[in-house]
Structures are given as structure tokens and as C-alpha cells.
Amino acid sequence: MSGTQTNEGRWQNYVLHLDTELKEHWRERFSAGAKVCFIMGIGFDPRMCLGLECLRDVGAPEALQVKAIEFGGNADQLAEESAKRTRARFEELVNELDSEIVSVAGEGDIDRFARNAAGLFETLEQLTATDIVVDVDALPRSLFFPLISKLLFLCDEAGVTAPNLHVFAGNAAWLDELIVGEGLDETAVWLYPYAGTFLSEADQHLPRIWIPILGEGDPLALQRIFELVAPTETCPLLPFPSRNPRRGDLLFEAYHGALFDRLRTDSGTVIYADEGNPFQVYRRLRESTLRYGKSLQELGGCKVAFSSLSSKLVSLGALLAAYELMGDPDHITGVAEVGTQTHRLLREISIEEAREKTELAGLSLAGDCYR
Amino acid sequence: MLPEDELWDRRVIVRSSPGGGKTTLLRVFTPGPLRIVHRNGGSDDQTGDLYRGLLRRGALDREGPTIAAALIPLAGKYSPLDQLDSVDEGTRLRAFLALLNARILLGALRAQLHMAALRFPDDLERIGIRGGLEASQRDRITGLEVLASATDLESRVARVLSSLRAPDEEMLPAIDELLCLNELGKDQILIDGKPVRSRCVIMLDDVHRLSASQRRLLMEILLAERTPTPVWIAERREALTPDELLATGAKEDRDVVTIDIERYWRGARRKAFRRLVGGVANRRMSLSINTPGSSFAAMLDDSDEEGWAEVLPKVEASMIESSEGRKEFASWVEAQLSKEATARERAVGMRSLQIRVARELTAQQLTMDVFVRDEQALASLEERRREASNIREAAELFLSREYELPFYFGESRLAELSSANVDQFLDLGGDLFEELAGISGAALLSGNVTLSARRQEEILQRAVRAMWKQLGSSVEGAARVRALLDGIGNYCAERSYLPNAPYAPSVTGVALRRSEAEQLQEAAAAGTTGWRSQLARTIGTLLAHNLITVQASEAKGQHWAVFYLNRAWCVRFGLALGYGGWQPSDVEELWAWAEGNTVRTQGRLEGT
Numbered sequence: 001m002s003g004t005q006t007n008e009g010r011w012q013n014y015v016l017h018l019d020t021e022l023k024e025h026w027r028e029r030f031s032a033g034a035k036v037c038f039i040m041g042i043g044f045d046p047r048m049c050l051g052l053e054c055l056r057d058v059g060a061p062e063a064l065q066v067k068a069i070e071f072g073g074n075a076d077q078l079a080e081e082s083a084k085r086t087r088a089r090f091e092e093l094v095n096e097l098d099s100e101i102v103s104v105a106g107e108g109d110i111d112r113f114a115r116n117a118a119g120l121f122e123t124l125e126q127l128t129a130t131d132i133v134v135d136v137d138a139l140p141r142s143l144f145f146p147l148i149s150k151l152l153f154l155c156d157e158a159g160v161t162a163p164n165l166h167v168f169a170g171n172a173a174w175l176d177e178l179i180v181g182e183g184l185d186e187t188a189v190w191l192y193p194y195a196g197t198f199l200s201e202a203d204q205h206l207p208r209i210w211i212p213i214l215g216e217g218d219p220l221a222l223q224r225i226f227e228l229v230a231p232t233e234t235c236p237l238l239p240f241p242s243r244n245p246r247r248g249d250l251l252f253e254a255y256h257g258a259l260f261d262r263l264r265t266d267s268g269t270v271i272y273a274d275e276g277n278p279f280q281v282y283r284r285l286r287e288s289t290l291r292y293g294k295s296l297q298e299l300g301g302c303k304v305a306f307s308s309l310s311s312k313l314v315s316l317g318a319l320l321a322a323y324e325l326m327g328d329p330d331h332i333t334g335v336a337e338v339g340t341q342t343h344r345l346l347r348e349i350s351i352e353e354a355r356e357k358t359e360l361a362g363l364s365l366a367g368d369c370y371r
Numbered sequence: 372m373l374p375e376d377e378l379w380d381r382r383v384i385v386r387s388s389p390g391g392g393k394t395t396l397l398r399v400f401t402p403g404p405l406r407i408v409h410r411n412g413g414s415d416d417q418t419g420d421l422y423r424g425l426l427r428r429g430a431l432d433r434e435g436p437t438i439a440a441a442l443i444p445l446a447g448k449y450s451p452l453d454q455l456d457s458v459d460e461g462t463r464l465r466a467f468l469a470l471l472n473a474r475i476l477l478g479a480l481r482a483q484l485h486m487a488a489l490r491f492p493d494d495l496e497r498i499g500i501r502g503g504l505e506a507s508q509r510d511r512i513t514g515l516e517v518l519a520s521a522t523d524l525e526s527r528v529a530r531v532l533s534s535l536r537a538p539d540e541e542m543l544p545a546i547d548e549l550l551c552l553n554e555l556g557k558d559q560i561l562i563d564g565k566p567v568r569s570r571c572v573i574m575l576d577d578v579h580r581l582s583a584s585q586r587r588l589l590m591e592i593l594l595a596e597r598t599p600t601p602v603w604i605a606e607r608r609e610a611l612t613p614d615e616l617l618a619t620g621a622k623e624d625r626d627v628v629t630i631d632i633e634r635y636w637r638g639a640r641r642k643a644f645r646r647l648v649g650g651v652a653n654r655r656m657s658l659s660i661n662t663p664g665s666s667f668a669a670m671l672d673d674s675d676e677e678g679w680a681e682v683l684p685k686v687e688a689s690m691i692e693s694s695e696g697r698k699e700f701a702s703w704v705e706a707q708l709s710k711e712a713t714a715r716e717r718a719v720g721m722r723s724l725q726i727r728v729a730r731e732l733t734a735q736q737l738t739m740d741v742f743v744r745d746e747q748a749l750a751s752l753e754e755r756r757r758e759a760s761n762i763r764e765a766a767e768l769f770l771s772r773e774y775e776l777p778f779y780f781g782e783s784r785l786a787e788l789s790s791a792n793v794d795q796f797l798d799l800g801g802d803l804f805e806e807l808a809g810i811s812g813a814a815l816l817s818g819n820v821t822l823s824a825r826r827q828e829e830i831l832q833r834a835v836r837a838m839w840k841q842l843g844s845s846v847e848g849a850a851r852v853r854a855l856l857d858g859i860g861n862y863c864a865e866r867s868y869l870p871n872a873p874y875a876p877s878v879t880g881v882a883l884r885r886s887e888a889e890q891l892q893e894a895a896a897a898g899t900t901g902w903r904s905q906l907a908r909t910i911g912t913l914l915a916h917n918l919i920t921v922q923a924s925e926a927k928g929q930h931w932a933v934f935y936l937n938r939a940w941c942v943r944f945g946l947a948l949g950y951g952g953w954q955p956s957d958v959e960e961l962w963a964w965a966e967g968n969t970v971r972t973q974g975r976l977e978g979t
Contacts, residue, residue, distance in 0.1 A: 111450070111451055111454050112454055115454050115456075118535060149535060150535050153535040182843065183843050183849065187446070187447065189447065190447075190451075192451075192454075192532075192533070193532075193533045193534070193535055194533070195529065195532055196533070197525065197526060197529045199447070199448050199451070199525075199529065199532075200522070200525035200526065200529060201448075201474050201477060201478070201521070201525065202473075202477060202518055202521040202522040202525050203522065203525075205491065205492060228447070326533065327530075327533075341843075341849070342843075
């Protein structure tokens with residue numbers, strides 16, 4: 001988590017399971033006696049219950065406990081209706097399980113919300129399990145970034161006695177496109193715990209590099225984050241390869257005005273990473289950060305800001321890179337985020353449709369497989 | 372805007388809504404602009420006026436700048452400290468002061484280096500503060516030491532803020548007062564061993580972005596006593612509490628200069644504001660279009676003769692019909708018909724007459740045998756110039772609605788639509804600039820670059836729609852804010868389009884009795900959850916964001932607080948842009964509107 005970085009990153013070699021492979025992996029884990037604490041959000045995303053369904057299918061009820069997180073937030077009518085459906089499905093699934101609903105207050109003030117999210121679990125003893133799984137599908141970035149960071153931190157502190165830590169996310173770019181945020185906050189913020197020394201003034205002369213991960217978001221959000229970061233150089237990260245091979249081009253086109261006309265980005269600095277593999281996103285971000293640090297060493301170094309306007313799955317790559325570099329005085333990093341007041345679903349999406357067209361990904365972040 | 376006497380011995384508070392120009396005003400006093408203005412001198416076309424203004428206020432003398440302002444942005448840099456819930460408030464506030472103290476020192480040194488054309492941080496070894504920093508217990512401290520101290524302090528705070536463990540209070544710095552304000556006084560800063568000639572001025576920007584307790588403490592410290600270092604405070608109006616926002620007047624304080632930028636430009640200074648934004652527009656245009664000698668105003672066509680000529684026969688027929696063939700109006704009608712003027716002037720004249728006739732017909736004293744309304748009678752009415760002008764504007768507005776003619780066009784209306792906010796002017800005018808910049812090369816060569824009145828209105832309506840949409844994301848409680856604006860705007864439109872235009876040119880505001888407004892202030896100050904308190908907060912948000920303005924008024928023997936719509940909303944509700952027309956309302960009605968209920972439950976008093 002701190003100290004000078006080596007060429008090999010913490011997640012250079014990684015464990016990522018997809019769909020049926022993921023199910024098989026968990027069937028084996030349960031057979032081997034795994035006790036799972038499953039942490040998920042309660043929201044409107046039709047993918048919300050897919051992770052829980054997966055574990056419910058292969059694990060005995062007594063081996064699975066659920067902690068569901070409720071948080072505020074506004075949504076439009078379609079999203080509210082979707083929330084009713086996902087809630088009903090959730091109730092069905094946890095019927096025979098040990099389940100608990102916990103709340104995170106402070107939605108509307110990202111900094112407070114993020115700190116509350118990190119404060120949800122202060123010790124691993126609160127989560128008696130061999131495996132902790134965080135399903136991010138119904139959780140906002142401002143909640144799952146601090147939450148996963150805190151769990152990683154607790155696992156790192158506990159060392160070999162720590163449980164395994166996993167994250168589930170549904171890869172469905174088509175669905176991400178149908179969820180839009182409305183009512184952007186007027187200003188972007190540094191997302192706790194990733195402010196780095198971006199708020200400092202004594203070293204404000206250091207160059208700032210900004211790596212925005214582009215997705216089907218709002219170019220205005222990009223503008224707001226740009227204003228916060230005030231970068232010297234911008235290196236957008238585009239999804240490639242991607243299920244839709246033209247996705248990168250389409251995003252390039254959609255952000256062209258904002259990035260290249262208004263923010264004067266050099267198109268030669270674009271970074272590409274697989275839209276379905278957050279570990280590859282992590283590698284690209286980490287490599288770029290180290291490379292910039294080295295190149296600008298003579299000027300006293302630099303600061304690198306990440307921000308994600310893309311899917312939660314891809315965003316996890318930024319989380320991993322930021323976590324690994326956190327506290328490294330030679331590679332100052334931060335994560336910038338801008339909040340939205342309301343979410344909208346552009347059309348009705350049933351749970352069945354979401355299930356059929358989503359590839360569930362399971363990332364192992366800490367535990368036995370890395371020891 | 373800024374007083375010329377003792378400006379640098381008083382505290383200055385600058386307030387406005389977003390985009391009002393606070394930071395721009397502060398920036399004028401920073402080393403870069405001051406050096407440029409001084410170098411250009413008084414004879415420069417662009418900066419000559421500014422040079423003289425700065426000279427009169429003692430920011431410059433013939434030899435150069437006499438002040439060096441350090442602009443210290445507070446946005447987002449201190450409020451995270453307030454999120455450390457497990458640390459007691461006193462410790463958090465002391466840490467805030469310590470951080471601010473260090474950054475002010477650093478900012479002041481940076482400004483002085485800039486003024487001396489030296490570089491930060493490379494030349495920090497050449498600058499120092501003498502007399503000793505109280506915190507350091509030493510006679511002199513160098514710039515490098517100030518930087519090292521600030522770096523250490525900031526990195527400690529950053530570690531606490533980013534820690535995933537419980538925050539370590541021991542790591543947080545702590546002081547009880549802003550020591551730097553005494554340490555940066557006259558002759559205290561030395562470069563190469565000599566005192567600098569420019570006095571340090573500290574300009575704290577975006578004070579509204581501090582947490583409430585930080586801002587309160589800062590204001591208490593800064594307003595409590597004079598220090599050798601002048602301090603300016605710039606903040607958005609939203610930093611004020613709803614009860615402060617609802618106040619229609621400000622308390623005077625000899626030691627404090629309070630400037631509300633938009634309030635300054637409203638009223639008697641509207642023409643000056645028009646000149647100001649006209650200048651801004653011309654400079655903006657000169658960046659995109661190379662048409663020497665042409666002004667932005669000249670590029671905005673202010674007539675639509677073809678459209679007016681088309682509707683003239685219908686307007687004429689309508690005027691004749693409205694006089695109901697009464698002989699007492701015959702000479703008025705005849706005089707109007709025989710007038711030589713442009714189609715627009717004639718149409719507006721006829722529609723004005725139609726309004727006058729409606730007024731006469733609704734007047735109680737009218738009988739069939741009263742005196743004939745001759746030309747002289749009309750002339751005497753016309754002599755009441757203000758009223759006549761208002762009726763003409765109402766007539767033009769009515770015609771624009773009846774015949775779909777453009778109303779919102781031309782430089783002066785664009786300036787009015789800006790509601791005394793430069794940013795709003797640029798937002799509304801942005802697409803006009805773009806469209807003008809995109810006009811073909813042939814038109815450029817001929818020097819005939821103009822935008823039709825109709826096109827201007829289309830562009831402005833689109834810009835206002837975008838503003839309305841953006842409102843959904845830029846203010847707290849957007850749904851209630853929009854509902855209240857809709858309630859006020861729709862009611863204004865309902866009262867404006869009566870046949871006799873009794874409140875010409877338009878009703879553009881609603882008023883509460885002073886006593887009711889004071890009750891709202893009390894509810895806001897009490898911070899209760901009742902509906903009055905919620906209404907006060909909603910009105911507070913509207914005022915803070917310049918979505919409405921408040922003015923004191925006296926009418927019908929009563930005192931009123933009049934809430935006028937931001938002029939941009941006049942486009943949304945189809946209202947004229949002049950101030951003055953308002954209608955009484957009450958808190959129950961405003962609350963019903965805020966809650967989305969637009970049914971009027973009570974009879975209204977007659978308007979002013």
C-alpha cells in the first residue's frame with residue numbers, strides 16, 4: 001500500500017472469474033466449507049440480485065449471510081418501479097438467509113457519505129466469514145470506493161488471518177448506457193480516501209496528470225472534474241477491446257468537443273484497456289502513473305488524478321490503482337468524482353433481461369490466492 | 372463600486388450570486404493585472420480607465436503598484452476537515468486556522484515574488500519575513516522555511532484526511548488566531564534584505580465554500596479587530612442565512628465595506644451595466660470576428676420590418692374594432708392611422724391606443740356623453756412619459772404574443788435579461804456570439820454581419836430553456852425552487868395580459884407585506900421544520916442564486932418586500948423586462964406554489 005513501487009504491481013497476476021466459471025468457482029468454495037458474508041446495495045439497478053442469485057444457487061443457506069446497504073438518493077419513476085422489482089426479488093432470495101439491512105447516511109454530500117461508507121465496518125470481526133464478497137451493482141462509486149478500500153485495508157492489517165476479499169460486478173455496457181445521472185453537483189470533489197495531497201498549496205507548482213476513464217457519461221461531468229483537477233496533461237482511457245468494437249470510437253466522438261476542443265487534450269495520450277477486465281485497467285493506470293512519475297522526476301515529480309465516468313466494473317481498476325499507490329510519496333494519486341442528484345432509467349428493464357444480457361464478473365482482491 | 376477613501380484600512384466583503392464577477396474584481400488587485408495596467412498607463416484604450424480608477428484608490432502610484440494582493444481560494448480545501456466527526460469541533464477549527472494561516476503566509480510571499488518578477492518556488496530564498504513569526508519565536512524567517520513549514524503542515528493534514536484509521540488528532544496542527552495578519556504588515560516582507568514597496572492584501576475567495584462553523588469563526592476573527600494587513604472576503608450570497616437574505620436593507624458599519632455586485636448594478640446603474648456588458652461583448656466579438664469598427668450591438672438587428680408590415684393591417688383592424696365605433700375615440704383612431712412611421716412603430720402605436728381605449732372603457736367615470744378624446748387629450752396622456760413608455764412596451768409585448776413576433780432581441784434587452792450578472796450575460800449571449808462567428812465569409816467581407824431579430828429570440832429562448840434545465844442540478848431543493856418560480860411567473864403572466872394592461876409593461880414580481888416577510892425571517896432564523904421555515908429556505912435559495920431579487924417598497928400605505936423574477940425568466944413566462952410592476956401575495960400562496968399547487972384560493976388585492 002505504500003513505499004516505492006516495483007515493476008510488478010500487487011495485482012499484476014490476478015484472479016478473475018466470469019459467469020459460469022464464477023459459479024463453478026463458488027460451488028467449489030462452498031464445498032470446501034466457505035462461509036460467505038455478502039455485502040450488496042439496495043437500489044434500482046436490475047442487476048442488483050444477480051450476484052446473490054449466483055451464490056444462492058450453489059451455496060447452502062447457512063453458509064451465506066447478507067448485509068444489504070440502504071442509502072438515500074432520488075430516482076425517476078421507471079427507476080423507482082425497477083427498485084420495487086429488485087427489492088421484491090431480494091426479499092425472496094434472503095428469505096431463509098441470515099440477513100441484515102444497514103444504512104449509510106449523508107447522500108448528497110459525497111465526502112460525508114464516503115466517510116460514512118468507510119465507517120460501516122470498523123473491524124473484520126463484524127463480518128464473521130471466510131470470504132467477504134462486495135457486490136457493487138447497486139452501489140454508487142462514492143460508496144463502494146471507500147467501502148472496498150476500508151475492507152482491503154482491514155484485510156491487509158490482519159495479514160494471513162484475514163478472510164478472502166472478492167468483488168462482484170455485472171458487465172453490461174448496454175445497461176450502463178440506459179442509466180443516466182441528472183442534476184450534476186456544481187463542483188467535483190476528491191473522493192475519500194483518495195484526496196492525496198491534491199488539496200495542498202505548497203506543492204501546487206507540481207504538474208498534474210489526469211486520467212479520466214471514459215464511458216457513456218455526461219461531458220459536463222468531465223468538465224466539472226477538469227475544473228477540480230486543473231490538469232497539466234490529460235490522458236483519457238477508452239474501453240478497447242470491447243464487446244461493441246466501435247465503442248471506443250463512439251466515445252471518442254461523443255467527448256470530442258469536451259476533451260479535444262475545450263480541454264485541449266492531446267489525442268496522442270489516449271490509453272486503451274479491456275472494458276471487461278478491471279485488472280487491465282488497473283495495470284494501465286498504474287503503469288502510466290509510474291511512467292509519468294519517472295519522466296517528471298526532474299521537475300519534482302507530479303500528481304496523477306483518476307476519475308471514472310464509466311461502468312462500475314471498469315471503475316474498479318481505478319480503485320485498485322489508487323489503493324496501491326495511496327500514501328506513496330513518490331506517486332501522489334487522487335480520485336476525483338462528481339455527484340448527481342437523480343438517476344433515470346431510459347427504458348423499463350426487467351430482471352430477466354438484465355440476467356440474460358449481463359456477464360457477471362468476480363474479482364478476487366485479497367486472500368489465499370495471493371498468499 | 373469601491374470607495375476611494377481609506378479602502379485599504381477597512382475590511383471589504385464582496386458578495387454576488389454565481390458569475391457576478393467577485394473573483395474577477397479581486398483578481399484586478401493581484402500582481403499580474405496590476406503590473407500590466409501600470410505598464411500600459413493612463414493613455415491605453417483598453418485599460419486607461421482602470422488605471423485611473425486604481426490610482427484614485429491607491430492601488431497604484433506613478434512608480435508602480437502599491438499593493439500586492441494574495442488571492443487565497445478557499446473552495447473545497449478546508450470543509451473536509453469538518454467531516455472528521457470523531458475529532459472535537461474546537462480541534463477541527465484550530466486546525467482550520469493553522470492551515471489557513473500557513474497558506475496566507477505562502478500566498479503573500481508568492482504574490483510579492485510575482486510583483487518583483489521573481490519565480491515561485493525557485494526564488495524563495497531571496498524573500499523573508501522580519502520581526503519574527505510568533506509561531507517560530509525567531510527574528511526572521513525565510514521564504515524557504517515558510518514553504519517547508521507549510522508543506523509539512525499540509526502533508527500532515529492530508530494524511531489525517533485520507534486515513535482509513537480513526538483520525539490521529541495529534542497530527543493536526545492547531546492555532547487560535549490568524550497570526551499571519553499581524554506578521555504581514557508594512558515593511559515586514561523583505562526581498563534581498565530590503566522591504567518591498569507593495570503592501571500585502573489578503574483576498575479570501577469562495578468563503579461560502581467553508582463549513583458553516585469555519586465561516587462563522589473566520590468572520591468573527593476578521594471583523595473583530597483591525598490588523599496591519601487588509602483582508603477582503605468574497606463569497607456567494609448563498610453563504611448568508613435565509614433570514615439575512617430576506618432582509619431588504621443592510622446594516623451600516625464604518626469599518627466594513629460590503630459590496631453586493633448585482634444589487635450595485637440594479638436600479639440607477641442599469642445604464643452603466645449595459646455599457647459594461649456592451650464592452651465585454653465587443654471584446655468577445657473582436658476575438659472571433661474581424662470586422663473593424665463594428666460593434667456587437669450593430670450586429671444585432673433590432674427590427675423585423677417585414678414581419679411588422681405583414682401584421683399591420685390586422686393590428687389596424689383590431690384597433691378600430693376595439694374602439695367599438697364610439698365617436699369619442701374617433702380622433703384618436705384617425706390620428707393614429709395617419710401617422711408616418713415605420714411598420715413597427717405604427718403597429719405598436721395602434722396597439723398602445725387599443726390599451727388606452729380599454730383603460731378608458733373600464734374606467735368607472737366613463738359615460739357616453741363625456742368629452743371627446745381628442746388629440747390634445749391623447750397628447751396630454753403621452754406627456755406622462757413613463758406611463759406612455761410602459762404602455763408602448765406592453766403593446767409591443769402583446770403584439771409579439773398575438774402575432775408571434777420577436778420581442779427579446781437587441782443589445783439593450785440582452786443586457787436587461789442578464790439581471791446584472793455578467794456571467795448570465797455571457798451565457799445568454801454565448802450562442803449569439805457563436806452564430807455571428809459562424810456567419811459566412813462573404814457577409815464578413817461585405818461588413819454586413821447581422822443576426823435577425825427573430826433568430827436572436829430563438830437563440831435566447833433556447834439559452835433560457837438550458838438555464839431552466841440546469842436549475843435542476845445547480846440548486847438545493849430544485850423541485851420546490853422550480854415550482855415556486857413557475858407559480859410566480861405564471862401569476863405574473865396572468866396579471867400582465869389583461870386587455871387594459873393595468874400594470875404595464877408587465878407584472879414581474881410578487882410582494883409580501885413587510886410583517887409577513889419578517890415572520891419568514893424569524894422562521895428561517897429559528898431553523899424549524901415547519902412550512903414557513905421551508906418556504907423561507909426556498910426563497911433564500913432563490914435569492915442566493917439570483918433567481919429572484921428582493922426590494923423594499925411602499926404602496927397603499929404599507930411596507931412591502933417585493934420579489935422580482937430574474938429577468939431571464941421573463942422570457943420563459945413571456946413578460947416585459949422593466950421593473951416596477953408587482954402584485955401582492957401572501958406566504959400561504961407562495962407555499963402553495965412551492966408545493967406545486969397553482970390554484971388560487973383567495974381573492975387578490977389590486978396591484979400597484
